[in-house]
Amino acid sequence: FCLRNPSEHQHLRYNPLRDTWVLVSAHRMKRPWAGQVEKPPEEHIPRYDPRNPLCPGNTRANGEVNSDYDSTFIFENDFPALQPDAPDPGSDQHPLFQSKAARGICKVMCFHPWSDVTLPLMKKHEVLKVIDKWAGLVEELGTKYPWVQIFENKGAMMGCSNPHPHCQVWASNFLPNEPALSDRCQRAYYKKHGEPLLLQYARQEAEKKERVVVENSDWLAVVPYWATWPYQTLLLPRRHVLRITDLTTGEREGLADIMKRLLTKYDNLFEISFPYSMGWHGAPTGTHLKEDNSHWHLHAHYYPPLLRSATVKKFMVGYEMLAQEQRDLTPEQAAEKLRNLPEEHYKTREN
Amino acid sequence: FCLRNPSEHQHLRYNPLRDTWVLVSAHRMKRPWAGQVEKPPEEHIPRYDPRNPLCPGNTRANGEVNSDYDSTFIFENDFPALQPDAPDPGSDQHPLFQSKAARGICKVMCFHPWSDVTLPLMKKHEVLKVIDKWAGLVEELGTKYPWVQIFENKGAMMGCSNPHPHCQVWASNFLPNEPALSDRCQRAYYKKHGEPLLLQYARQEAEKKERVVVENSDWLAVVPYWATWPYQTLLLPRRHVLRITDLTTGEREGLADIMKRLLTKYDNLFEISFPYSMGWHGAPTGTHLKEDNSHWHLHAHYYPPLLRSATVKKFMVGYEMLAQEQRDLTPEQAAEKLRNLPEEHYKTREN
Ligand SMILES: O=P(O)(O)O[C@H]1O[C@H](CO)[C@@H](O)[C@H](O)[C@H]1O
Ligand SMILES: O=P(O)(O)O[C@H]1O[C@H](CO)[C@@H](O)[C@H](O)[C@H]1O
Numbered sequence: 001f002c003l004r005n006p007s008e009h010q011h012l013r014y015n016p017l018r019d020t021w022v023l024v025s026a027h028r029m030k031r032p033w034a035g036q037v038e039k040p041p042e043e044h045i046p047r048y049d050p051r052n053p054l055c056p057g058n059t060r061a062n063g064e065v066n067s068d069y070d071s072t073f074i075f076e077n078d079f080p081a082l083q084p085d086a087p088d089p090g091s092d093q094h095p096l097f098q099s100k101a102a103r104g105i106c107k108v109m110c111f112h113p114w115s116d117v118t119l120p121l122m123k124k125h126e127v128l129k130v131i132d133k134w135a136g137l138v139e140e141l142g143t144k145y146p147w148v149q150i151f152e153n154k155g156a157m158m159g160c161s162n163p164h165p166h167c168q169v170w171a172s173n174f175l176p177n178e179p180a181l182s183d184r185c186q187r188a189y190y191k192k193h194g195e196p197l198l199l200q201y202a203r204q205e206a207e208k209k210e211r212v213v214v215e216n217s218d219w220l221a222v223v224p225y226w227a228t229w230p231y232q233t234l235l236l237p238r239r240h241v242l243r244i245t246d247l248t249t250g251e252r253e254g255l256a257d258i259m260k261r262l263l264t265k266y267d268n269l270f271e272i273s274f275p276y277s278m279g280w281h282g283a284p285t286g287t288h289l290k291e292d293n294s295h296w297h298l299h300a301h302y303y304p305p306l307l308r309s310a311t312v313k314k315f316m317v318g319y320e321m322l323a324q325e326q327r328d329l330t331p332e333q334a335a336e337k338l339r340n341l342p343e344e345h346y347k348t349r350e351n
Numbered sequence: 352f353c354l355r356n357p358s359e360h361q362h363l364r365y366n367p368l369r370d371t372w373v374l375v376s377a378h379r380m381k382r383p384w385a386g387q388v389e390k391p392p393e394e395h396i397p398r399y400d401p402r403n404p405l406c407p408g409n410t411r412a413n414g415e416v417n418s419d420y421d422s423t424f425i426f427e428n429d430f431p432a433l434q435p436d437a438p439d440p441g442s443d444q445h446p447l448f449q450s451k452a453a454r455g456i457c458k459v460m461c462f463h464p465w466s467d468v469t470l471p472l473m474k475k476h477e478v479l480k481v482i483d484k485w486a487g488l489v490e491e492l493g494t495k496y497p498w499v500q501i502f503e504n505k506g507a508m509m510g511c512s513n514p515h516p517h518c519q520v521w522a523s524n525f526l527p528n529e530p531a532l533s534d535r536c537q538r539a540y541y542k543k544h545g546e547p548l549l550l551q552y553a554r555q556e557a558e559k560k561e562r563v564v565v566e567n568s569d570w571l572a573v574v575p576y577w578a579t580w581p582y583q584t585l586l587l588p589r590r591h592v593l594r595i596t597d598l599t600t601g602e603r604e605g606l607a608d609i610m611k612r613l614l615t616k617y618d619n620l621f622e623i624s625f626p627y628s629m630g631w632h633g634a635p636t637g638t639h640l641k642e643d644n645s646h647w648h649l650h651a652h653y654y655p656p657l658l659r660s661a662t663v664k665k666f667m668v669g670y671e672m673l674a675q676e677q678r679d680l681t682p683e684q685a686a687e688k689l690r691n692l693p694e695e696h697y698k699t700r701e702n
């Protein structure tokens with residue numbers, strides 16, 4: 001038995017960013033699927049819809065009118081999960097009934113004035129504008145808040161209720177669970193091994209090549225060794241970078257390039273607009289800006305739900321929720337499949 | 352501001368079983384939903400279907416023929432994620448590329464010979480048979496394996512691909528992430544407070560009442576203070592019990608009673624067969640049987656996905672996957688709603 005032919009035997013893999021394990025049972029792909037099938041993503045979206053609250057010039061739920069924007073457009077979420085002025089819940093602080101104040105701000109950013117494009121279909125200079133705005137938002141909100149979470153829910157399957165290309169930014173007065181865990185793991189690794197975990201990881205993967213999906217001189221996209229979602233990827237800069245705000249102009253251009261290529265491959269996999277949730281993790285901000293955060297390395301996680309086709313997703317349910325995440329193909333198999341896909345988008349391919 | 356009227360203000364709550372926080376933003380229920388709607392569960396399932404591999408007397412994928420069972424029926428999963436004899440992956444054990452052998456066994460248990468019943472529609476003595484078999488499986492597999500995970504994925508929405516009432520049992524040679532975390536948290540609490548976490552919690556909730564959904568002399572079902580899923584519940588015995596095998600005959604009867612009542616309320620909430628994933632957590636087994644596990648307290652988690660109606664679920668996506676789980680109604684609101692529902696099943700109610 002060796003990892004080149006693991007499709008016959010289940011095993012566990014360690015996720016050093018979360019200090020957890022994933023069960024890899026690749027032989028499960030052979031099982032027939034008689035369960036739920038999803039509605040494939042809507043393929044025909046009008047470029048402009050007078051009723052869509054995200055389009056330029058339209059009126060939103062709260063009566064505000066969008067500007068007639070021709071690039072990106074940022075506004076405050078009309079139904080924010082975090083507001084700046086929530087009072088302290090003042091619980092009794094019994095160890096089993098602990099509560100804390102949560103304050104913050106939720107913003108929405110439209111990527112483009114058109115509803116019928118997505119990041120992989122946008123031009124490189126348009127994607128670059130999105131990246132600059134991401135950095136701008138982290139810069140701005142990071143002066144006040146310790147955590148600024150940029151994330152994109154893409155596709156109805158991932159709870160996205162508006163087809164217009166957009167992401168969200170939720171900044172909070174607390175470090176949420178996932179970055180807090182990632183911070184602990186990266187800090188411990190740095191202390192023990194003297195090098196940032198993800199910097200070492202990026203170098204190793206660049207050498208090994210078997211999990212690399214796309215790369216350029218500044219960036220690397222891999223299916224991580226410990227991936228849980230079938231086609232999960234991790235996007236990493238090659239240089240040691242703490243935060244998205246620290247990226248050079250060249251690195252931002254490289255990021256626009258690799259994002260376009262990665263997301264084009266995603267769309268090409270099942271020839272649909274590939275659903276996912278993605279988000280950025282970098283060193284914390286706010287008061288953490290003054291601390292030493294050398295153990296951190298900027299990265300983006302892409303979590304796409306589909307497993308077998310445009311309509312059959314991986315269900316993370318009973319065993320996964322109660323015991324441990326389990327995957328049905330190896331990360332190497334997923335990486336190879338993505339790597340071998342064309343870099344030209346199926347929608348713009350001539351034939 | 353007080354917790355009796357928290358619907359206006361977001362706050363964080365602590366989950367002592369996982370050492371994590373959940374963001375409660377109850378005002379989000381006001382936001383309109385224009386996103387994905389699910390297919391409601393199939394209401395008309397034939398009692399016997401000659402093509403259903405779970406029905407009595409039918410032939411399964413591997414050619415085996417089911418017995419002509421008239422109560423429960425247990426067999427080995429035809430597409431197991433865990434097999435008893437997987438070899439050691441023998442990785443290089445670089446700290447970023449760690450793997451381990453995973454061995455185990457996966458079983459399926461049919462609850463009843465009929466496909467058109469579910470636990471809440473079964474008779475109490477039939478539910479009792481299921482409980483006895485659960486205990487029997489933990490007894491049997493627990494002699495060899497440190498963890499025996501009993502779980503039920505109910506409904507196509509939860510990845511269940513067969514409407515016949517059944518659950519699964521996956522036993523492993525390792526302690527999976529979730530029970531390992533729960534073990535650490537319960538152990539630390541016991542050391543610090545001298546009482547098992549969940550025993551103290553059950554007593555407190557029985558007094559407070561505001562999160563109790565149903566109870567009887569031996570059991571309590573609550574929407575936990577730290578619930579993440581909209582109508583999540585936690586089922587707890589009142590007496591200190593380590594494992595399902597330790598339940599007395601009276602406690603098993605009480606469990607059949609409370610399960611039937613809780614699951615009837617679940618079905619009555621939106622008048623559909625309510626989807627969920629559920630599972631049992633008790634003290635670990637195998638070599639752990641000889642250790643002191645007094646910090647453990649047996650419990651079942653119910654994780655149902657629906658939020659607003661039979662067709663609108665809560666999406667745990669971008670922010671939840673990348674940062675922290677967020678809920679849209681308070682646990683107290685959910686408990687009150689469930690508590691006030693009738694205990695007679697909508698399908699058997701006369702009118
Ligand atoms: O074992 P089943 O019913 O084929 O599969 C279902 O439950 C498993 C355990 O939670 C999951 O891994 C699968 O994604 C799900 O479809
Ligand atoms: O903010 P939206 O797009 O209304 O909502 C979506 O993303 C949120 C953040 O991940 C989730 O909490 C919601 O369940 C999901 O539907």
